[in-house]
Amino acid sequence: MTTQNNTFSHSTRARRPIPQGRNRFERAMWLFMRFSGLALLFLALSHFGLQHLISNTHKLTSEDTIIRWGLAGENLTVAQLFWRIYYGVLVLLAMLHGLNGLRQVAYDYLQKKWIYRGFMALASVLILGVTVMGVVALVVGVNASGTATAVAR
8 A cells, every 4th residue: 555645735725925025114115116106107197188188388388387387476376286286296206206116126236235325325315306306396486587588588
């Protein structure tokens, strides 16, 4: 009589464990990439539809920009506030999404820890600078003297 050691049964399937991230930060960044990607898809497509399909960008004037953004130092309308918040969220999500993607690629390809950290520090400073300039431009609004100069040219 021979005995067979049958370790795999047809009635049970072998399941792979769910891969765990390096830590909770990695799991949070994984979720952030998924949700921010969905939000950016909506924001970018609605921006494209509004700017290039509904509004004719070839006939865009400084008056159209002033109507949408408002002049610096003047009270905002609800519509102007909406557009500033809309584009502020778009800028912030795009920059954070891009920085996180860059972080993941750099982690895969930069083997030395000091090179990785230096690269990420430089990238973070540059992205933070561009983000701050974008948000400040959104908060300040259109400068009336700059538009008058642009219209006169």
